[in-house]
Amino acid sequence: MRIKGAGQAVLPAAFWALFALIILLNPRASGWVDSARGYLGAILPLMGGILGAYAVLDDPALEILFSTPARAEWMLAERLVPPLLIIAAAAGSFQIFLRLLGFNLTILSDPVSLQFDWLVPTLVLTGWGTSVALLARHCAAGALAVGVVWILHLIARGWFLSLKTGSVFFLFLGIFRPGDPRLFANRVVLTLLAGGFLTAAAVLLKKQERYI
Numbered sequence: 001m002r003i004k005g006a007g008q009a010v011l012p013a014a015f016w017a018l019f020a021l022i023i024l025l026n027p028r029a030s031g032w033v034d035s036a037r038g039y040l041g042a043i044l045p046l047m048g049g050i051l052g053a054y055a056v057l058d059d060p061a062l063e064i065l066f067s068t069p070a071r072a073e074w075m076l077a078e079r080l081v082p083p084l085l086i087i088a089a090a091a092g093s094f095q096i097f098l099r100l101l102g103f104n105l106t107i108l109s110d111p112v113s114l115q116f117d118w119l120v121p122t123l124v125l126t127g128w129g130t131s132v133a134l135l136a137r138h139c140a141a142g143a144l145a146v147g148v149v150w151i152l153h154l155i156a157r158g159w160f161l162s163l164k165t166g167s168v169f170f171l172f173l174g175i176f177r178p179g180d181p182r183l184f185a186n187r188v189v190l191t192l193l194a195g196g197f198l199t200a201a202a203v204l205l206k207k208q209e210r211y212i
Contacts, residue, residue: 008051008083008086009086011047011050011051012044012047012087012090013090015039015043015047016090016093016094019035019036019038019039019043019094020094020097022035023035023036023098023101024101032098032101032103033107033108036094036098036103036105036108037108037117037175038175039094040091040095040108040114040117040118041117041121041172041174041175042121042150042154042172044087044090044091044122045118045122045124045125046125046146046147046150047087048084048087048122048125048126048129049125049128049129049143049146049147049149049150050129050143050146050147051083051086051087051126051129052080052083052125052126052127052129052130052142052146053129053130053132053133053139053142053143053145054133054139054142054143055079055082055083056076056080056130056133056201057134057137057138057139058139072203072205072206072208073202076201076202076205080130080198083126084122084123084126087118087122088119091118091119095114108178109174109178109179113174113178113183116174116187117174117175117178120174120187120190120191121171121172121174121190123190123191123194123198124171124190124193124194124197125146125149126194127193127196127197127198127201128142128145128146128149129142129143129146130142130197130198130201131197131198131200131201131204132145132146134201134204134205135204149171153171154172157172161173161176161177167180167182168182168185168186168189169186169189170186171190173186174186174187
């Protein structure tokens with residue numbers, strides 16, 4: 001399985017169309033709010049994580065790239081920025097779509113906070129998927145790790161929300177509890193976690209002999 005170039009946009013676009021159709025068929029307040037939160041806050045981070053898992057190792061020219069003097073950090077950025085831009089485009093266009101339909105997005109959250117609701121968990125799962133894929137030397141392992149974490153956070157949301165310590169690690173606090181006083185600490189912790197995963201990925205990528 002190869003997810004490169006324009007192929008990276010297929011999965012986010014397919015879910016974009018699916019959720020847009022769901023909203024068009026069920027435009028009631030409860031329907032569109034749940035669908036919008038689900039797509040922006042949960043589906044997009046999952047897509048980001050999966051794309052991140054395939055971003056580095058899923059390249060037939062990987063051995064040639066390793067022969068260049070490019071730093072591992074730069075090589076990692078070159079491969080993660082395109083899928084992240086695709087996720088950002090999907091998030092932005094979906095919000096424009098909702099506004100064109102006349103929906104009030106402040107019901108979801110304030111404009112700035114709404115962007116953090118999808119961006120922060122996307123960065124965490126992208127970093128997680130990339131680092132696990134590099135550690136296991138297999139893209140599918142990274143994608144599987146992303147799926148496991150994503151499902152566990154959704155299943156155990158009650159546990160995360162009930163504990164002060166657990167809530168700061170909850171990927172979807174912004175979706176389920178917009179305006180929660182723990183949200184700032186949650187975003188700081190998750191951003192640091194994303195940075196840690198991406199740093200680990202860069203360190204692993206420096207060990208080029210593992211992937212040739």
